[in-house]
Amino acid sequence: MTSTFTQAHISYAAVVPMLVIFGAALVGVLVESFLPRAQRYWVQLGVSLVGIVASFLTLVLISRNNQGVTAGDAVVIDGPALMLQGTVLVISFFAVMLMAERFDLPTADAFTQSGASVPGSPLEANSVKLGATTTEIFPLVLFSVGGMMLFVASGDLLVMFIALEVLSLPLYILTGMARRRRLLSQEASLKYFLLGAFSSAFFLFGSALVYGATGTIKFADLATAIGTVTGRDDILIPGAFLIGVGLLFKVSAAPFHGWAPDVYQGAPSPVSGFMATTVKVAGFGALLRMFYVALDGLSWNWQPLLAIVAVLTMVVGAVFAVTQTDMKRLLAYSSISHAGFLLVGVVALNKTGLSGTMFYLVAYSFTTLAAFGMVPLVRSAGSEATHLSQWAGLGKTSPVVAATFSFLLLGFAGIPLTSGFTAKFALFSGAVGHGATWLVVVAMVMSAVTAFVYIRIIVLMYFSDPNGDTHVLIPSPLTGVAVTVGALATLVLGVAPAPLLNLAQHSALFIR
Numbered sequence: 001m002t003s004t005f006t007q008a009h010i011s012y013a014a015v016v017p018m019l020v021i022f023g024a025a026l027v028g029v030l031v032e033s034f035l036p037r038a039q040r041y042w043v044q045l046g047v048s049l050v051g052i053v054a055s056f057l058t059l060v061l062i063s064r065n066n067q068g069v070t071a072g073d074a075v076v077i078d079g080p081a082l083m084l085q086g087t088v089l090v091i092s093f094f095a096v097m098l099m100a101e102r103f104d105l106p107t108a109d110a111f112t113q114s115g116a117s118v119p120g121s122p123l124e125a126n127s128v129k130l131g132a133t134t135t136e137i138f139p140l141v142l143f144s145v146g147g148m149m150l151f152v153a154s155g156d157l158l159v160m161f162i163a164l165e166v167l168s169l170p171l172y173i174l175t176g177m178a179r180r181r182r183l184l185s186q187e188a189s190l191k192y193f194l195l196g197a198f199s200s201a202f203f204l205f206g207s208a209l210v211y212g213a214t215g216t217i218k219f220a221d222l223a224t225a226i227g228t229v230t231g232r233d234d235i236l237i238p239g240a241f242l243i244g245v246g247l248l249f250k251v252s253a254a255p256f257h258g259w260a261p262d263v264y265q266g267a268p269s270p271v272s273g274f275m276a277t278t279v280k281v282a283g284f285g286a287l288l289r290m291f292y293v294a295l296d297g298l299s300w301n302w303q304p305l306l307a308i309v310a311v312l313t314m315v316v317g318a319v320f321a322v323t324q325t326d327m328k329r330l331l332a333y334s335s336i337s338h339a340g341f342l343l344v345g346v347v348a349l350n351k352t353g354l355s356g357t358m359f360y361l362v363a364y365s366f367t368t369l370a371a372f373g374m375v376p377l378v379r380s381a382g383s384e385a386t387h388l389s390q391w392a393g394l395g396k397t398s399p400v401v402a403a404t405f406s407f408l409l410l411g412f413a414g415i416p417l418t419s420g421f422t423a424k425f426a427l428f429s430g431a432v433g434h435g436a437t438w439l440v441v442v443a444m445v446m447s448a449v450t451a452f453v454y455i456r457i458i459v460l461m462y463f464s465d466p467n468g469d470t471h472v473l474i475p476s477p478l479t480g481v482a483v484t485v486g487a488l489a490t491l492v493l494g495v496a497p498a499p500l501l502n503l504a505q506h507s508a509l510f511i512r
Contacts, residue, residue: 188266370486
C-alpha cells in the first residue's frame with residue numbers, strides 16, 4: 001500500500017508581509033542576545049520600526065496584487081485580511097514609538113521637595129523608561145504583530161489556533177513588564193495568562209467538536225459541509241459556540257470581559273494601548289472570518305446569541321464605566337463598550353456591516369492609542385496619575401494636554417466632526433439594513449451613557465481646581481508624533497472619511 005502526499009503550494013508574494021515581520025522579530029532576538037546592553041535600545045527600535053514599515057510596503061505593493069488562497073488553503077489573503085493587516089501594522093508602528101518613550105524628567109530636587117520619589121531610582125526608571133530598560137519588548141511586540149496578521153488571514157481552525165497562541169503569549173509577558181514597579185502588573189499578567197489559557201482551551205475543544213461533526217477544519221469546506229451534514233447538530237452547534245467563546249474573549253466581550261480592566265490597569269500604559277487597539281482589530285478580524293465564512297450556514301443559531309452578547313457587552317461597558325475612578329480602568333470599560341458596538345456590525349451579516357466594522361476598527365484604534373499614549377504624561381508623586389481626581393484642573397495648568405485629551409474623549413462619545421460619529425453611522429447602517437434596528441437603538445442609548453462618562457472627565461479638567469501634586473511631562477518626538485497622528489486621524493476621519501470608507505467598502509469581500 002502506497003501513500004501519496006500533495007505538496008502545499010505557497011504564494012510567497014501573498015504572505016511576504018508576515019514573513020518580513022517574523023524575520024524582524026528573529027533579528028530582534030539576535031540583537032537582544034549578542035549586542036551590549038548600551039547599544040540595544042536604538043538598534044531594537046530601528047529594527048522594529050523598519051520591519052513594520054517594510055512589511056506595510058510589501059503588503060501595499062506586492063500582496064495586494066496577489067490575493068488568493070495559499071499554503072494548502074490554510075492562509076487566505078483577501079480584501080478584509082489586507083485591510084486589517086494594514087491597520088495592525090500602522091497602529092503597531094505608533095505603539096512601538098510609545099513603548100520606546102524616554103521622558104526628560106524634572107530634577108531630583110524638584111521631586112524631593114514635593115515629597116515624591118527621586119527620578120532615576122529603579123522604581124521610577126522602570127515606570128518611565130519602558131523601552132530603554134527592557135529592550136526585549138521590541139521582538140515580543142513583533143512576534144505578537146505577526147500572530148495578529150496570521151490570525152485575520154487564517155483559512156482553517158488549526159492555523160487560527162496557532163496564530164491565537166503566537167499573538168497571545170508575548171502579550172502575557174508584556175503585561176508584566178512593570179512588575180518591579182508594582183505588584184499589580186504581576187497580578188495582571190498572571191490573570192491574563194490563566195484566563196487566556198482557558199479561552200484557548202475553549203477554542204481548541206470547539207474546533208475538535210466541529211471537526212468531529214464535519215470531518216474538516218478548512219473554512220471553505222466547513223461552509224459547504226455545514227449545509228449537508230445531518231444528525232450531528234448536537235456536537236456541531238456546541239463546537240461553534242465554544243469557538244465563539246474563545247474569540248469573544250480576545251475582544252473582551254461580556255461576559256468574557258473580566259480580564260480587561262485589571263490587565264489594562266496593571267500593564268504599562270503603552271502596552272495597554274497596544275492591546276486595546278491591535279488585539280481588538282485582530283480579534284474582530286477572526287470573528288468576521290469565522291462567522292461570515294466558516295459558520296455562515298449556522299447564522300440562524302449564532303446571530304441571536306451574538307446579538308444578546310452585543311447588548312450585554314454594551315450595557316456592562318457603559319454602566320461600569322460610570323463607576324470608575326481610575327483612568328485606565330475607565331478606558332478599559334470604554335473599550336468593552338466599543339466591542340459591543342462592533343458586535344452590532346458582526347451581527348448584520350452583510351457587506352455594509354463588514355465595511356462599517358472595518359472602518360470602525362481603524363477609527364477606534366487611532367483614538368484609543370492616542371488616549372493611552374497621553375496617560376503616562378500626567379504624573380503625580382513620580383508615577384502615573386491615573387486617579388480621576390489627579391486630572392482636576394488640568395485645563396488650567398496644561399491646556400494643550402487637556403484640549404487634546406478632551407477631543408479624543410469626544411471622539412469616543414461619537415460627537416459630530418470626529419471619527420467616532422462617522423464610524424458609528426457607518427457601522428449601524430449595516431445593522432439597520434439587516435433589520436436589527438432594535439440593536440441600534442440599544443447602542444444609541446448606551447452611547448449616551450458613555451458620553452456622560454467622557455463629558456464628566458472634561459468638566460473635571462476644566463471646571464475644577466488644579467491638583468498641586470500633579471504635573472505634566474514633556475514627551476519626546478516619539479510620543480508627540482504618535483499622539484498627534486492619533487488626534488489628527490480622529491479629526492480627519494470625522495471631517496473627510498470618504499477615502500477610508502471607500503477602501504473599506506472595496507475590501508469588504510471574503511474569498512471563500
